[in-house]
Amino acid sequence: MHHYEHFWLDPKFWVGISFIVFVLLVGRKAWSQATSMLDARAERVRAELAEAARLREEAEAMLKQAEADRTAAAEEAREMLRRAHAEAIRVAEAAAAEAEASATRRERMAMDRIAAAEAGAVAEVRQAAAEIATAAARNVIAQGMTAEADAKLIDSAVADLPRALRA
Template sequence: MANAAQSTPEVFATSEAQVEVADSHGGAAVHVEPELLGLAPFQWVSISMAVLLLIAFFGAKVHRSIGGGLDNKIKTIRDNLDEAKQLRAEAELLRQEYAAKISGAEKDAEAMLANASKEADGIVAKAKEDTAAMITRRERMAQDKIAAAEREAVADLKARAADMSTAAAASLIASNHDAAADRAMADKVINQL
């Protein structure tokens, strides 16, 4: 059995790697990497990834769909940027329009204030003129009423004086004339006619 052990190598399986006991190394354990067709595992992984990528790019034409997706995304971004530029330009125009309206409104407000001030001054001046004219009319009316009252009082006094003088004359005549004097006076007036 000792000969059999020396002629064929013994293989011990471990969890980390396969260990081969070779005769040529004097019975020392040698670490052997697994290989397939002369390629190590990392080389097989690299080859399989390269094949997979080649199939994906050339076989499934993934590169076209990825390129198309990127182109669509770029187009969408450009469209969004163009729309944003347009919206900004519109917003700027609106801002300028409202700024012009505000300045116009301020000018209109100033003009309205100046116009209102002129109208108020005109109304005050007219009110002063109307007040002065009304005072003049009222004074004239009061003077006319006073003059009318004076004329009425004078007329009333004249009428009273005439009534009193008539009554006094009648009383004097009645006391100084009798019936014979009345006949003589009537005869005199008749003769003159």
């Protein structure tokens, strides 16, 4: 085995120094690449976490909006049912009032027709009675009236005329 006077003259020393320099240069480059890869991966993970948080917030907002929409739709449905019920009651009351008014009108028309028929019948009976009375009076007068009785009847009517005019 060979011993050198100075350690720097030993080739093993220079091989070791070269190895250390090589490791430092390559290690530095590898370290920077490894750290940049890890930094990029950490950045991707941060971005994915931020995206996941944003998506979660959007989902929560959409859920709240959907719940609000469902509540509003349920309230609107209740309001529509209430209005439909009120409208049905109003239509039923209007139909009942119209039916009652129609029945009242028909009853009044029937009563008017009955009254008109009754008045017509009474008028016909009076006219027939007047015609019969006139014919009977004509017959009685024609059979029992003489010129003297006629003059006496006229004198009596003329004498009653002042009294009849005062009345």
